[in-house]
Amino acid sequence: MARRQDEMVPEAGFRSYYGQPVIKPPIWHEPHMPAYLYLGGLSGAASVLAATAHLSGHERLGAASRMAAFVGASAGSVFLVTELGRPERFLNMLRLLKFTSPMSVGSWTLAAHGGLTAIAAAAAVTPLLPAPMVSRILPGCLGGRVLPFIGDASAMASAVTGPIMATYTAVLLADTAVPAWHEAYRELPFLFAGSALASAGAVGMLSTPRAEAAPARASAALGAVMETAAGIVMESRLGLEGEPYRRGKAGLLMKASRVLTLGGGLLAPIAGRSRALTALSGLAITAGALCTRFGLLEAGRTSAADPRYTVVPQRERAEARRLTVVPDPAAPPP
Amino acid sequence: MAERMGFFTDTSVCIGCKACEVACKEWNDVPDDGFVFRATSYDNTGSLGADTWRHVAFIEQDGRWLMSSDVCKHCTQAACLDVCPTGALFRTEFDTVVVQPDICNGCGYCVPACPYGVIDRRERDGRAWKCTMCYDRLRGGMEPACAKACPTDSIQFGPLDELRERAEARVERLHADGVLEARLYGESPDDGVGGDGAFFLLLDEPETYGLPPDPVVTTRDLPDMWRWAGGAALTLAGAVAVSFLRVSFPRVPFLQASFLRRR
Numbered sequence: 296m297a298r299r300q301d302e303m304v305p306e307a308g309f310r311s312y313y314g315q316p317v318i319k320p321p322i323w324h325e326p327h328m329p330a331y332l333y334l335g336g337l338s339g340a341a342s343v344l345a346a347t348a349h350l351s352g353h354e355r356l357g358a359a360s361r362m363a364a365f366v367g368a369s370a371g372s373v374f375l376v377t378e379l380g381r382p383e384r385f386l387n388m389l390r391l392l393k394f395t396s397p398m399s400v401g402s403w404t405l406a407a408h409g410g411l412t413a414i415a416a417a418a419a420v421t422p423l424l425p426a427p428m429v430s431r432i433l434p435g436c437l438g439g440r441v442l443p444f445i446g447d448a449s450a451m452a453s454a455v456t457g458p459i460m461a462t463y464t465a466v467l468l469a470d471t472a473v474p475a476w477h478e479a480y481r482e483l484p485f486l487f488a489g490s491a492l493a494s495a496g497a498v499g500m501l502s503t504p505r506a507e508a509a510p511a512r513a514s515a516a517l518g519a520v521m522e523t524a525a526g527i528v529m530e531s532r533l534g535l536e537g538e539p540y541r542r543g544k545a546g547l548l549m550k551a552s553r554v555l556t557l558g559g560g561l562l563a564p565i566a567g568r569s570r571a572l573t574a575l576s577g578l579a580i581t582a583g584a585l586c587t588r589f590g591l592l593e594a595g596r597t598s599a600a601d602p603r604y605t606v607v608p609q610r611e612r613a614e615a616r617r618l619t620v621v622p623d624p625a626a627p628p629p
Numbered sequence: 630m631a632e633r634m635g636f637f638t639d640t641s642v643c644i645g646c647k648a649c650e651v652a653c654k655e656w657n658d659v660p661d662d663g664f665v666f667r668a669t670s671y672d673n674t675g676s677l678g679a680d681t682w683r684h685v686a687f688i689e690q691d692g693r694w695l696m697s698s699d700v701c702k703h704c705t706q707a708a709c710l711d712v713c714p715t716g717a718l719f720r721t722e723f724d725t726v727v728v729q730p731d732i733c734n735g736c737g738y739c740v741p742a743c744p745y746g747v748i749d750r751r752e753r754d755g756r757a758w759k760c761t762m763c764y765d766r767l768r769g770g771m772e773p774a775c776a777k778a779c780p781t782d783s784i785q786f787g788p789l790d791e792l793r794e795r796a797e798a799r800v801e802r803l804h805a806d807g808v809l810e811a812r813l814y815g816e817s818p819d820d821g822v823g824g825d826g827a828f829f830l831l832l833d834e835p836e837t838y839g840l841p842p843d844p845v846v847t848t849r850d851l852p853d854m855w856r857w858a859g860g861a862a863l864t865l866a867g868a869v870a871v872s873f874l875r876v877s878f879p880r881v882p883f884l885q886a887s888f889l890r891r892r
């Protein structure tokens with residue numbers, strides 16, 4: 296009988312089936328899934344940057360951001376498709392539009408965003424090509440007047456799909472039973488948006504002449520501050536469920552991301568004329584954004600693999616309800 | 630729509646014979662999941678997964694054995710079904726939750742979404758698999774293979790309402806017999822998943838059997854999640870707009886940062 300008593304209150308403070316996980320860990324692979332999260336976010340924020348740059352007359356920054364938005368969306372799609380267990384069936388993603396599935400909403404957003412950014416990028420590179428070549432590919436006035444117009448319209452429209460691209464992935468992670476992800480559903484979108492903005496700013500300032508790069512530098516700094524702030528709030532608000540972000544490999548990645556992102560972000564606006572400092576800042580931000588994504592996946596895996604993170608909060612919830620809802624039959628009536 | 634069908638697994642009479650595991654594999658042609666000596670108990674299937682649709686848990690306690698045949702809960706509010714982007718997961722006329730293997734593209738989203746850790750991707754063929762409550766047998770008017778094979782009627786199959794009544798009576802009976810630890814798990818339509826289509830009678834806390842004590846379908850919070858994401862998306866757009874503001878500051882050396890200067 297004594298042993299039964301021990302079992303009731305084991306050292307770890309919770310019980311489980313031989314320490315096995317209760318939920319299944321996310322099966323998404325590295326580098327596919329974190330790479331997609333980075334590229335999708337980059338593309339989303341870059342398209343907003345491109346549209347705003349066009350409106351304010353920063354044409355070089357606008358063109359560079361259009362290219363970044365296009366490359367991010369298309370390279371991201373490749374990672375997304377190869378991540379599937381049955382890549383040849385990727386079009387099944389568009390069989391229906393399901394609002395209860397962030398992945399369905401995301402697939403449609405990506406399809407629209409990918410198309411828009413491709414047109415916008417095509418319009419941006421056409422003027423750089425030799426005129427005879429353009430007129431051979433595009434008939435008549437298409438290259439001269441129509442394409443730039445459609446390109447600008449697409450760039451503006453991608454400023455609507457862009458912010459969704461940069462944030463839906465946070466909902467994608469949060470809408471799972473993984474405690475570290477689900478409990479963080481308030482902060483994750485801000486973390487993703489900040490990181491995406493910093494990434495797009497970094498690419499913008501690396502690929503644009505200094506005279507036009509000021510908004511990109513400002514974006515990089517603002518994004519870095521936003522990501523850091525969201526990360527700090529998240530880790531301080533989450534109790535036990537936030538532990539995977541602080542421990543082990545995920546903890547190292549999240550810390551590296553914090554240092555690189557904030558360091559790079561704060562360096563961005565003051566790097567000024569120095570090419571070397573600008574490059575350092577842009578690369579640090581990019582590395583930081585990648586660390587964030589790999590760290591998030593790793594934290595999710597840890598959080599799912601240890602039954603403690605599933606059982607303890609649920610047990611507390613169940614106990615609290617039992618104590619409040621079910622009145623003690625022995626208690627005198629009020 | 631036919632009546633809602635379900636399983637009531639009464640673990641108090643389970644003898645751990647694994648007839649259910651075998652019957653399930655035979656009928657559904659579920660591939661080998663490895664014959665592993667786990668060195669913890671008589672359990673060699675470990676947990677539910679793509680190739681294990683019934684899993685008998687063995688818990689050796691002082692003076693007694695706990696044995697329980699676990700299965701997909703066929704949740705009323707099923708997270709796997711909610712998040713499936715292709716519609717491969719669907720709700721049948723029996724109110725069960727089934728994957729259509731010809732549609733699933735192996736995106737893997739259902740896997741971490743399930744609060745019970747049931748569904749998994751079979752890496753050999755890239756698709757998600759789990760218990761179908763023998764959808765084919767049900768359509769043919771037969772009971773699922775596991776329930777049919779169970780020699781002690783630990784696995785009972787039938788209309789869910791009927792099973793719930795039977796389960797209540799069984800718990801009362803056990804309590805009267807002095808088995809005070811008997812309790813139902815997943816029977817209440819008010820729980821975090823709206824009640825399980827496959828529920829259990831347990832003799833200890835659910836977590837002892839590897840079951841979550843208070844599972845919640847996370848899509849419940851989805852509107853709230855989208856609202857926070859919307860806020861973040863607007864903040865992103867706002868931050869970009871702010872980045873393009875050309876603010877002119879008095880010529881304080883400290884504020885000579887290039888992005889603050891009027892061009």
Ligand code: SF4
Nearest residue numbers: 701702703704709743
């Ligand atoms: S237990 Fe898991 S796999 Fe089964 S219906 Fe519920 S959410 Fe889906």
Ligand code: SF4
Nearest residue numbers: 713733734736737739
């Ligand atoms: S793996 Fe298959 S069943 Fe699961 S969510 Fe993706 S498409 Fe649906």
